[in-house]
Amino acid sequence: MILELDCGNSFIKWRVLSAKADAVVQEGVVDSDQALLDALHGLAISLQRCRLVSVRTAEETSDLIKLLERDFRLPVVCAAPAREMSGVRNGYEEYERLGLDRWLAMLGGYRLASGACLVLDFGTAVTADFVAADGEHLGGFICPGMPLMRNQLRTHTRKIRYGDQAAERALVSHAPGRSTVEAVERGCSLMLRGFVLTQIELARAYWGGDFTVFVTGGDADLVSGVVPEAKVVPDLVFVGLAMACPFS
Ligand SMILES: Nc1ncnc2c1ncn2[C@@H]1O[C@H](COP(=O)(O)OP(=O)(O)O)[C@@H](O)[C@H]1O
Ligand SMILES: CC(C)(COP(=O)(O)O)[C@@H](O)C(=O)NCCC(=O)O
Ligand SMILES: [K+]
Numbered sequence: 001m002i003l004e005l006d007c008g009n010s011f012i013k014w015r016v017l018s019a020k021a022d023a024v025v026q027e028g029v030v031d032s033d034q035a036l037l038d039a040l041h042g043l044a045i046s047l048q049r050c051r052l053v054s055v056r057t058a059e060e061t062s063d064l065i066k067l068l069e070r071d072f073r074l075p076v077v078c079a080a081p082a083r084e085m086s087g088v089r090n091g092y093e094e095y096e097r098l099g100l101d102r103w104l105a106m107l108g109g110y111r112l113a114s115g116a117c118l119v120l121d122f123g124t125a126v127t128a129d130f131v132a133a134d135g136e137h138l139g140g141f142i143c144p145g146m147p148l149m150r151n152q153l154r155t156h157t158r159k160i161r162y163g164d165q166a167a168e169r170a171l172v173s174h175a176p177g178r179s180t181v182e183a184v185e186r187g188c189s190l191m192l193r194g195f196v197l198t199q200i201e202l203a204r205a206y207w208g209g210d211f212t213v214f215v216t217g218g219d220a221d222l223v224s225g226v227v228p229e230a231k232v233v234p235d236l237v238f239v240g241l242a243m244a245c246p247f248s
Pocket of ligand 1: 007008009010011012029122123124125146147217218219
Protein backbone atom coordinates (compact mmCIF):
# COMPACT_ATOMS: atom_id res chain seq x y z
CA MET A 1 0.00 0.00 0.00
CA ILE A 2 1.05 3.59 -0.65
CA LEU A 3 1.01 6.29 2.00
CA GLU A 4 0.43 9.88 0.81
CA LEU A 5 0.89 12.92 3.05
CA ASP A 6 0.09 16.60 2.58
CA CYS A 7 1.78 18.43 5.48
CA GLY A 8 0.20 21.88 5.78
CA ASN A 9 0.86 24.55 8.38
CA SER A 10 -1.92 23.33 10.68
CA PHE A 11 -2.80 19.77 9.70
CA ILE A 12 -1.34 16.68 8.06
CA LYS A 13 -3.74 15.17 5.56
CA TRP A 14 -2.98 11.48 5.00
CA ARG A 15 -4.34 8.74 2.84
CA VAL A 16 -3.47 5.18 1.98
CA LEU A 17 -3.81 3.95 -1.60
CA SER A 18 -3.98 0.39 -2.83
CA ALA A 19 -0.68 -1.02 -4.15
CA LYS A 20 -1.65 -0.13 -7.73
CA ALA A 21 -2.63 3.39 -6.60
CA ASP A 22 -6.09 2.97 -8.11
CA ALA A 23 -8.19 3.24 -4.93
CA VAL A 24 -8.15 5.18 -1.64
CA VAL A 25 -8.25 2.62 1.17
CA GLN A 26 -8.11 4.92 4.23
CA GLU A 27 -7.73 8.65 4.87
CA GLY A 28 -7.64 11.15 7.67
CA VAL A 29 -6.57 14.53 9.06
CA VAL A 30 -4.28 14.85 12.10
CA ASP A 31 -2.69 17.76 13.93
CA SER A 32 0.74 16.35 14.84
CA ASP A 33 3.42 13.85 13.80
CA GLN A 34 2.56 11.69 16.80
CA ALA A 35 -1.14 11.66 15.91
CA LEU A 36 -0.17 10.57 12.41
CA LEU A 37 1.96 7.70 13.72
CA ASP A 38 -0.85 6.65 16.05
CA ALA A 39 -3.39 6.67 13.22
CA LEU A 40 -1.10 4.65 10.95
CA HIS A 41 -0.22 2.12 13.66
CA GLY A 42 -3.95 1.65 14.19
CA LEU A 43 -4.41 0.48 10.59
CA ALA A 44 -4.09 -3.24 10.00
CA ILE A 45 -2.31 -2.46 6.74
CA SER A 46 1.24 -2.91 5.56
CA LEU A 47 2.69 0.22 3.97
CA GLN A 48 5.24 -0.25 1.19
CA ARG A 49 6.17 3.29 0.25
CA CYS A 50 5.35 6.90 0.89
CA ARG A 51 5.24 10.16 -1.04
CA LEU A 52 4.71 13.49 0.63
CA VAL A 53 4.53 17.22 0.18
CA SER A 54 5.31 19.65 2.96
CA VAL A 55 5.19 23.41 3.43
CA ARG A 56 6.86 23.01 6.83
CA THR A 57 10.53 23.72 7.56
CA ALA A 58 13.14 21.35 6.15
CA GLU A 59 13.91 20.26 9.71
CA GLU A 60 10.29 19.46 10.61
CA THR A 61 9.87 17.59 7.35
CA SER A 62 13.02 15.52 7.81
CA ASP A 63 12.02 14.72 11.41
CA LEU A 64 8.73 13.33 10.14
CA ILE A 65 10.46 11.34 7.41
CA LYS A 66 12.81 9.81 9.99
CA LEU A 67 9.87 8.77 12.16
CA LEU A 68 8.14 7.11 9.21
CA GLU A 69 11.31 5.30 8.20
CA ARG A 70 11.89 4.17 11.78
CA ASP A 71 8.36 2.95 12.50
CA PHE A 72 7.36 1.55 9.11
CA ARG A 73 10.66 0.97 7.26
CA LEU A 74 9.24 2.92 4.34
CA PRO A 75 11.12 4.57 1.52
CA VAL A 76 9.82 8.15 1.44
CA VAL A 77 9.90 10.49 -1.57
CA CYS A 78 9.29 14.18 -1.12
CA ALA A 79 7.90 16.61 -3.74
CA ALA A 80 10.52 19.18 -4.73
CA PRO A 81 10.27 22.57 -6.44
CA ALA A 82 10.55 22.65 -10.23
CA ARG A 83 10.69 25.37 -12.86
CA GLU A 84 8.47 23.35 -15.17
CA MET A 85 6.49 20.12 -14.92
CA SER A 86 3.61 18.39 -16.75
CA GLY A 87 3.21 21.39 -19.05
CA VAL A 88 3.01 23.97 -16.23
CA ARG A 89 5.69 26.67 -15.93
CA ASN A 90 6.29 28.06 -12.45
CA GLY A 91 5.72 31.83 -12.57
CA TYR A 92 7.79 32.83 -9.54
CA GLU A 93 10.99 34.78 -10.12
CA GLU A 94 12.59 32.35 -7.66
CA TYR A 95 10.66 29.21 -8.50
CA GLU A 96 11.83 27.31 -5.41
CA ARG A 97 10.06 29.82 -3.16
CA LEU A 98 6.57 28.99 -4.42
CA GLY A 99 4.72 26.90 -1.82
CA LEU A 100 4.84 23.25 -2.87
CA ASP A 101 1.19 22.71 -1.99
CA ARG A 102 0.29 25.52 -4.41
CA TRP A 103 2.53 24.04 -7.09
CA LEU A 104 1.02 20.55 -6.81
CA ALA A 105 -2.54 21.89 -6.74
CA MET A 106 -1.74 23.81 -9.93
CA LEU A 107 -0.34 20.69 -11.62
CA GLY A 108 -3.49 18.81 -10.63
CA GLY A 109 -5.78 21.63 -11.72
CA TYR A 110 -4.13 22.07 -15.10
CA ARG A 111 -4.32 18.32 -15.75
CA LEU A 112 -8.01 18.11 -14.77
CA ALA A 113 -8.98 21.29 -16.64
CA SER A 114 -6.92 20.60 -19.77
CA GLY A 115 -6.82 24.38 -20.06
CA ALA A 116 -6.72 27.63 -18.14
CA CYS A 117 -7.52 27.33 -14.46
CA LEU A 118 -7.82 29.31 -11.26
CA VAL A 119 -6.87 27.30 -8.17
CA LEU A 120 -8.16 28.50 -4.79
CA ASP A 121 -6.90 26.81 -1.62
CA PHE A 122 -8.53 27.50 1.76
CA GLY A 123 -6.18 26.31 4.51
CA THR A 124 -4.30 28.15 7.24
CA ALA A 125 -3.61 30.65 4.51
CA VAL A 126 -5.80 31.24 1.48
CA THR A 127 -4.07 31.12 -1.88
CA ALA A 128 -5.11 31.82 -5.47
CA ASP A 129 -3.06 30.75 -8.49
CA PHE A 130 -3.62 31.49 -12.17
CA VAL A 131 -2.52 29.01 -14.83
CA ALA A 132 -3.11 30.05 -18.46
CA ALA A 133 -4.21 27.68 -21.24
CA ASP A 134 -0.59 27.28 -22.41
CA GLY A 135 0.50 26.21 -18.90
CA GLU A 136 2.08 29.48 -17.89
CA HIS A 137 1.61 30.27 -14.19
CA LEU A 138 0.80 33.97 -14.10
CA GLY A 139 1.33 34.14 -10.32
CA GLY A 140 -1.04 34.24 -7.39
CA PHE A 141 -2.15 35.73 -4.09
CA ILE A 142 -1.73 34.76 -0.43
CA CYS A 143 -4.07 35.96 2.33
CA PRO A 144 -4.85 34.86 5.87
CA GLY A 145 -7.29 31.96 5.99
CA MET A 146 -10.22 31.49 8.34
CA PRO A 147 -8.13 30.18 11.28
CA LEU A 148 -5.69 33.10 11.06
CA MET A 149 -8.36 35.79 10.68
CA ARG A 150 -10.38 34.49 13.60
CA ASN A 151 -7.31 34.03 15.83
CA GLN A 152 -5.99 37.52 15.10
CA LEU A 153 -9.31 38.95 16.25
CA ARG A 154 -9.35 36.75 19.32
CA THR A 155 -5.78 37.56 20.36
CA HIS A 156 -5.57 41.24 19.39
CA THR A 157 -8.79 42.45 20.97
CA ARG A 158 -9.83 42.38 24.60
CA LYS A 159 -13.42 41.26 24.21
CA ILE A 160 -13.65 38.89 21.30
CA ARG A 161 -13.67 35.52 23.01
CA TYR A 162 -15.67 32.41 22.10
CA GLY A 163 -15.27 28.66 21.73
CA ASP A 164 -15.04 26.46 18.66
CA GLN A 165 -18.50 24.98 19.04
CA ALA A 166 -20.14 28.39 19.07
CA ALA A 167 -18.14 29.20 15.93
CA GLU A 168 -19.57 26.25 14.06
CA ARG A 169 -23.12 27.13 15.04
CA ALA A 170 -22.67 30.76 13.96
CA LEU A 171 -22.19 29.82 10.31
CA VAL A 172 -25.74 28.60 9.75
CA SER A 173 -26.40 31.88 7.93
CA HIS A 174 -24.70 35.06 6.73
CA ALA A 175 -27.23 37.47 8.19
CA PRO A 176 -25.67 40.35 10.17
CA GLY A 177 -24.47 38.88 13.48
CA ARG A 178 -26.41 39.46 16.69
CA SER A 179 -23.63 38.17 18.92
CA THR A 180 -19.84 38.47 18.89
CA VAL A 181 -19.34 34.96 17.60
CA GLU A 182 -21.84 35.45 14.77
CA ALA A 183 -20.41 38.84 13.84
CA VAL A 184 -16.84 37.53 13.62
CA GLU A 185 -17.48 34.16 12.01
CA ARG A 186 -19.88 35.54 9.42
CA GLY A 187 -17.70 38.60 8.78
CA CYS A 188 -14.58 36.49 8.11
CA SER A 189 -16.55 34.02 6.03
CA LEU A 190 -17.87 36.91 3.89
CA MET A 191 -14.31 38.15 3.43
CA LEU A 192 -13.37 34.78 1.97
CA ARG A 193 -16.40 34.84 -0.29
CA GLY A 194 -15.55 38.34 -1.48
CA PHE A 195 -12.02 37.15 -2.18
CA VAL A 196 -13.35 34.35 -4.37
CA LEU A 197 -15.50 36.74 -6.39
CA THR A 198 -12.56 39.10 -6.94
CA GLN A 199 -10.35 36.27 -8.15
CA ILE A 200 -13.01 35.16 -10.60
CA GLU A 201 -13.36 38.71 -11.93
CA LEU A 202 -9.62 38.74 -12.55
CA ALA A 203 -9.70 35.34 -14.28
CA ARG A 204 -12.53 36.64 -16.52
CA ALA A 205 -10.46 39.69 -17.40
CA TYR A 206 -7.64 37.39 -18.52
CA TRP A 207 -9.52 34.56 -20.15
CA GLY A 208 -13.17 35.57 -20.73
CA GLY A 209 -15.34 32.61 -19.81
CA ASP A 210 -12.84 29.98 -20.83
CA PHE A 211 -11.36 28.67 -17.59
CA THR A 212 -12.04 26.21 -14.77
CA VAL A 213 -12.17 27.20 -11.10
CA PHE A 214 -10.94 24.68 -8.52
CA VAL A 215 -11.58 25.02 -4.81
CA THR A 216 -9.63 22.94 -2.30
CA GLY A 217 -8.32 23.00 1.31
CA GLY A 218 -9.93 22.22 4.65
CA ASP A 219 -12.19 25.30 4.57
CA ALA A 220 -13.35 24.88 0.94
CA ASP A 221 -16.92 24.36 2.11
CA LEU A 222 -17.09 27.92 3.43
CA VAL A 223 -17.04 29.30 -0.10
CA SER A 224 -18.42 26.47 -2.19
CA GLY A 225 -21.86 28.08 -2.51
CA VAL A 226 -20.50 31.34 -3.95
CA VAL A 227 -19.52 30.06 -7.37
CA PRO A 228 -21.76 27.21 -8.46
CA GLU A 229 -19.54 26.42 -11.43
CA ALA A 230 -16.41 25.97 -9.27
CA LYS A 231 -15.23 22.40 -8.82
CA VAL A 232 -14.62 21.46 -5.19
CA VAL A 233 -11.72 18.99 -5.31
CA PRO A 234 -10.54 18.22 -1.75
CA ASP A 235 -7.70 15.98 -3.00
CA LEU A 236 -6.28 18.35 -5.64
CA VAL A 237 -2.87 18.48 -3.92
CA PHE A 238 -2.76 14.68 -3.98
CA VAL A 239 -3.55 14.66 -7.72
CA GLY A 240 -0.47 16.84 -8.24
CA LEU A 241 1.58 14.79 -5.77
CA ALA A 242 1.08 11.65 -7.85
CA MET A 243 2.21 13.60 -10.94
CA ALA A 244 5.32 15.03 -9.24
CA CYS A 245 6.30 11.78 -7.49
CA PRO A 246 5.19 8.87 -9.69
CA PHE A 247 6.11 5.38 -8.54
CA SER A 248 6.34 3.62 -11.87
N1 LIG B 1 -11.36 17.03 9.34
C1 LIG B 1 -10.79 18.21 9.56
N2 LIG B 1 -9.78 18.31 10.44
C2 LIG B 1 -9.18 19.48 10.67
N3 LIG B 1 -9.54 20.64 10.06
C3 LIG B 1 -10.54 20.62 9.19
C4 LIG B 1 -11.20 19.41 8.88
N4 LIG B 1 -12.14 19.69 7.96
C5 LIG B 1 -12.08 21.01 7.73
N5 LIG B 1 -11.14 21.60 8.49
C6 LIG B 1 -10.79 23.02 8.45
O1 LIG B 1 -9.67 23.12 7.59
C7 LIG B 1 -8.86 24.23 7.95
C8 LIG B 1 -7.42 23.85 7.71
O2 LIG B 1 -7.29 23.53 6.35
P1 LIG B 1 -6.06 22.74 5.79
O3 LIG B 1 -6.21 22.75 4.30
O4 LIG B 1 -5.90 21.42 6.46
O5 LIG B 1 -4.88 23.71 6.26
P2 LIG B 1 -3.32 23.54 6.18
O6 LIG B 1 -3.02 22.86 4.86
O7 LIG B 1 -2.82 24.94 6.22
O8 LIG B 1 -2.85 22.73 7.36
C9 LIG B 1 -9.20 24.56 9.41
O9 LIG B 1 -9.64 25.91 9.47
C10 LIG B 1 -10.36 23.63 9.76
O10 LIG B 1 -11.45 24.37 10.27
C1 LIG C 1 1.11 30.07 1.27
C2 LIG C 1 1.29 28.90 2.21
C3 LIG C 1 1.63 29.42 3.59
C4 LIG C 1 -0.03 28.11 2.28
O1 LIG C 1 0.11 27.09 3.25
P1 LIG C 1 -1.16 26.36 3.92
O2 LIG C 1 -2.18 27.36 4.27
O3 LIG C 1 -1.69 25.40 2.89
O4 LIG C 1 -0.62 25.63 5.11
C5 LIG C 1 2.38 27.91 1.67
O5 LIG C 1 2.10 27.56 0.36
C6 LIG C 1 3.76 28.52 1.76
O6 LIG C 1 4.40 28.52 2.78
N1 LIG C 1 4.25 29.10 0.62
C7 LIG C 1 5.56 29.70 0.54
C8 LIG C 1 5.44 31.14 0.15
C9 LIG C 1 4.90 31.32 -1.27
O7 LIG C 1 4.18 30.45 -1.81
O8 LIG C 1 5.19 32.38 -1.85
K1 LIG D 1 -2.71 23.24 1.99
